[in-house]
Each structure stands twice: as structure tokens, then as C-alpha cells.
Amino acid sequence: MRYEERFESVLKSAATVFARRGYQRASIRDVARAAGISVAGLYYYCKSKEELLFAVCFHSFDVLLQSLHRSLKGVSDPKQQLHIFILNHFEYFLTYVEAMKVVSHEAGMLTGEFDARVTEIKRQYYLRCQQIVQLLLGEPDAESPRLRTTTLALFGMINWVYTWYRPGRDEDAKGLADGMTELFLHGVWPQAAVGNGQEVGNGG
Amino acid sequence: MRYEERFESVLKSAATVFARRGYQRASIRDVARAAGISVAGLYYYCKSKEELLFAVCFHSFDVLLQSLHRSLKGVSDPKQQLHIFILNHFEYFLTYVEAMKVVSHEAGMLTGEFDARVTEIKRQYYLRCQQIVQLLLGEPDAESPRLRTTTLALFGMINWVYTWYRPGRDEDAKGLADGMTELFLHGVWPQAAVGNGQEVGNGG
């Protein structure tokens, strides 16, 4: 077993422990125990607890982003792009639930350079998604508030999954992706979509 | 200043500190300092740190739920109900950003009886929302997976807000509520809403 493999195994243990206990509550001793090594041995692979959190977060986004780029290559239809984006997101989320829970929930604990690098790669992921939504909306302005709100609403829908998803009970990645793509494109009330004069929120 | 008022002031300080530092990282000394009292003095108002977190979470949901019931009274149109639900949610979220950040982010740290009581009141809030979505979908089965997924997608959209909302930059509660209600009802692609034969996700 080479160094790289052992390091990735340590990362996986860290992700599991951080996901189950939360980053702050999880102790370095918990991680070491899960990885099957001593505390001092753990520090052979990292310089600090925060670096462990950083490594889990950055590695996750790296793989997620690379997979997205691969899947989107050559696809020009915005609706197909959206579906690919959502499906890619769910496939990764449901495969690496623990890592993604850490990324979603604990990345905000990072500071300094660690924070900067994770924020940067998160931003790349966000911008790639925003491009797709911009095409869907036919919005010319990349700074449009509507574009921002809509993109972040989509992010909310798909990121929140880690708080409720249960493998046996809920659909698989494809099922979820189909459903949420449909919801994001057409809403739950499609028959009223083409202007029927009745708007919501102006009646009070 | 009476006891109750002082206690609520302590709760507010706790919410602020928990929101800024995270529940685990925030020390009881931080809370005491923010509340302008000593550590021992703080323990006159609570039995433990966890009880403080519980009080913040439970109180928040209590107010949110009561406000929702008040607003929904007498409204029968599902679309109006949806708009009211979302608006109520945002109004509360944007008024008590810090408390709601704690609720969304840290409630999972609770254990035992504390956990049970917060989970229970969260469930009431969820079920009230699910009723509305059920009406919108015309779904007869309350256990339908689609109903569950759709409701949780809505929850994701509106709960995620605490991670990105910036008071100066983004719209106010009403603006957000209008936008998200529209998105949830009709999607971003309304012109393709009524079955045009082209579906997403079956092309690959």
C-alpha cells in the first residue's frame, strides 16, 4: 500500500468522522481511531486538523468539478446541460454522502488560505451552474439579481438533499435528477404556466 | 428589567455567538461575554450549554409556526397558501438571520429530549408545508415519494437562503418570496410547460 493510498484512506476516515460528529466536536483522536492509527501517526499525514478538513473539501470539489466538465463536453442544449448538471451533482452526492455532508456543512469553518482555496473552487462550480441558468432564462446580464436568485434557488434544492436523503426510502440519483430538473424547468403547476392572468402575491 | 426579558436577552446573545462561531466552537465564555455577564451568572439562566442551543432553536420554530398559522387562517387557494408560506418563512429568516442560521445549521447537535422536541416541532412545520404542496400537486397519497421530494425541494430552496443572503445586495423578503413562488409554480421555462413532447433526461 503506497503513501498516496494510505493518505486517501485517512481522508475517507476523516470525512466519515467529521460527517457523523461534526468538525468541531470530532476530535483528532476520533479520526485516528477510525483510521486505525495513533494520533501521532495521523500527524505524519497532515499538519493540522484544519488541513484535514481542507483536504476533504477540496478533493471533493475537485472530483465533482472535473466530472461535471467531462459530462458537459459537447452538449449545447441548455435543458440537457441542466439535467446533466443536476444528475452529476446527485450521483456524486449519493456516492460520497459523508464527504459531501462535510463539504456542505463544515467548509465554512475553514480560515485563511484554506478558506480562500475552497471558496475559489466552490465559485467555479457555482459559475458553471449560473452559465446554464443564464442560458435557460435567456438573460443577457450576468449580474442580474434574478439570475443570482434563481441559480441559488437551484443550489438550495440540490444541496439540501444531504439533510434528508435516505438510501432505501428515496429515489436513486437518476430519479431525483429527473424530478428536480422537471420541477426547476416547469414547476409544479404547469397547466397555469402560460400567462393566465392570475398572479400570486398581489392579491393581498 | 424582569427575569423573562433578561433571559430572552441572553438567548439573543447566544444565538449571535452560535451563529458567528458555530455551536461547538463557541464557548460558554463567549456567550457570557456577549451577554455582559459572568460564566457563573450565565448558568443562573440555563442548566447547560445544550439547553441554550435548544432554547434558541425551539423558541425560533415556535414563533415561526405560530406566525404561519395566523397568516394562513382563512386562506383556501393553494397558490396563495404557498405564497404566504414562503413569504412568512423569508420574513422570519431575514428578521432573525442569526437565530435561523443556528436553527438550520446547529439543531442537529441536540441530543435526547432536546433533539426530540425540536425534531417534533420541525416536523409540524414540514407537515404544514407538505399539505400545501399536496394541494398544488393534486396528489391524493400523503406518502407519495413525489410529494416528499417536491416538498423537500421547496424546503431546500428556501432554507438555503441563510447561506447566501446579503441584506444590501439581495431583494427583500417580499421580492424573494414572489420570485421563488413563481419559480416553484411555473419553473424557469414556462413556454415549454404544456407537454411539447420533448422531455429531459430520457435522451441519453
Add this chain to the structure above:
DNA sequence: TGTATTTTCGAGCGAGCGATCGAACGATAA
């Protein structure tokens, strides 16, 4: 085999944690 390098660990550091205690405070009533 001997030697050099990589990997592992037991023991323990200083710091900070949540929580507790008995004493003392200030306002009120006798």
C-alpha cells in the same frame, strides 16, 4: 548481513473547555 530511510507510536505538553461552589451583592420588607 548492515545501513539508511520511511513510517509508527507512547507519553505528555499547555491551553481551554463546561460546569460548580460558596460568598457576596442589591433591593425589598419588617
Add this chain to the structure above:
DNA sequence: TTATCGTTCGATCGCTCGCTCGAAAATACA
């Protein structure tokens, strides 16, 4: 004044934390 009672605090407890050190064990190569 004295006694009462709700409220506040300084001092401190036992414990766990992130992290480090020097030495030993495992491995690689001669």
C-alpha cells in the same frame, strides 16, 4: 437595623483538546 431572597461573581475543578517529541519499529537497498 436586620433578615430575606433573587441575582451575580471569582476561583477552581476534572477533563479533553490539538499537537509534539524522541525513540522504536518496519521497510528498502547494499
